[in-house]
Amino acid sequence: MYYLAIRQFARTLNNLDTILGKATSYAESRKFDANNYCSERLFPDMLPLANQVRIATDMAKAAAANLGGKEAPKFEDNEKTVEELRARVRRCISFLEGFSAADFEKVNAKTVIKIPFPQGKALHADEYLLGRQIPNFFFHVTTAYNLLRKGGVDIGKLDFIGPLELLDA
Amino acid sequence: MYYLAIRQFARTLNNLDTILGKATSYAESRKFDANNYCSERLFPDMLPLANQVRIATDMAKAAAANLGGKEAPKFEDNEKTVEELRARVRRCISFLEGFSAADFEKVNAKTVIKIPFPQGKALHADEYLLGRQIPNFFFHVTTAYNLLRKGGVDIGKLDFIGPLELLDA
Numbered sequence: 001m002y003y004l005a006i007r008q009f010a011r012t013l014n015n016l017d018t019i020l021g022k023a024t025s026y027a028e029s030r031k032f033d034a035n036n037y038c039s040e041r042l043f044p045d046m047l048p049l050a051n052q053v054r055i056a057t058d059m060a061k062a063a064a065a066n067l068g069g070k071e072a073p074k075f076e077d078n079e080k081t082v083e084e085l086r087a088r089v090r091r092c093i094s095f096l097e098g099f100s101a102a103d104f105e106k107v108n109a110k111t112v113i114k115i116p117f118p119q120g121k122a123l124h125a126d127e128y129l130l131g132r133q134i135p136n137f138f139f140h141v142t143t144a145y146n147l148l149r150k151g152g153v154d155i156g157k158l159d160f161i162g163p164l165e166l167l168d169a
Numbered sequence: 170m171y172y173l174a175i176r177q178f179a180r181t182l183n184n185l186d187t188i189l190g191k192a193t194s195y196a197e198s199r200k201f202d203a204n205n206y207c208s209e210r211l212f213p214d215m216l217p218l219a220n221q222v223r224i225a226t227d228m229a230k231a232a233a234a235n236l237g238g239k240e241a242p243k244f245e246d247n248e249k250t251v252e253e254l255r256a257r258v259r260r261c262i263s264f265l266e267g268f269s270a271a272d273f274e275k276v277n278a279k280t281v282i283k284i285p286f287p288q289g290k291a292l293h294a295d296e297y298l299l300g301r302q303i304p305n306f307f308f309h310v311t312t313a314y315n316l317l318r319k320g321g322v323d324i325g326k327l328d329f330i331g332p333l334e335l336l337d338a
Binding site for chain 2: 011
């Protein structure tokens with residue numbers, strides 16, 4: 001499960017990268033600066049797009065690092081343009097794609113994983129992945145999507161879901 | 170994994186129920202009809218809150234039914250009030266809570282699950298859960314959250330995530 005969840009994070013981030021590309025194309029077609037999206041918020045006291053993308057990638061790379069036993073790359077949190085956000089997303093995808101199923105063989109339901117908040121607390125691996133990382137990850141990718149969707153970008157849920165490995169029924 | 174994912178859907182729907190309750194309280198405090206939220210949209214061609222809640226529950230119950238081998242309850246898709254949406258959410262939670270880990274023992278990575286769209290197609294169980302049901306489920310719960318958040322309701326991400334089974338690190 002752990003490996004497949006990390007693989008899904010990479011796929012969803014790939015969809016996010018495409019969505020961010022569509023934001024740039026839309027801005028070009030309307031002749032405004034696509035980077036205006038970086039500071040857009042759904043509501044004044046919510047985090048802007050840049051932070052939504054940052055937190056989504058942070059959730060994915062922390063999950064991979066903690067469950068798969070590799071050190072995560074550090075991101076500087078200083079992205080100011082859509083292209084810089086896309087570069088971060090792609091760096092995160094590269095990190096996630098460096099894992100194979102074998103990397104997760106040492107983890108099991110009893111593995112304890114420290115979390116940054118609340119301080120001094122930890123979760124069992126399944127709770128960490130299913131209760132914390134997956135909901136947080138999709139929360140922030142969806143909020144990024146909603147921000148761009150509300151900001152006029154021509155995207156639909158299929159862009160968010162991406163291609164599936166369909167079989168004939 | 171299958172059982173834990175279904176259990177997580179139930180937990181997240183429980184959080185959604187609480188969030189919908191906060192929407193009602195907020196509307197009462199501002200003396201407007203909470204049911205106005207049901208038709209609210211983030212953007213004019215997006216689905217309104219009622220549909221976001223409906224699809225989230227549909228994704229969860231279909232996953233449980235298809236992976237756990239029980240028939241899902243039918244919902245009439247006619248909810249017009251926040252209370253009716255909350256009743257739907259709670260009916261879905263009851264259905265999900267009727268499963269135990271043993272119900273998912275017959276499913277494995279090669280199990281083929283038919284999907285409603287595209288017609289005539291299916292997915293392997295892992296792809297169905299991780300690539301389709303989980304992303305769709307969190308997409309719609311998050312969009313419901315964002316709609317209410319943007320609509321003034323005093324909620325934060327902790328309401329969305331809910332309580333975790335914390336350990337001392």
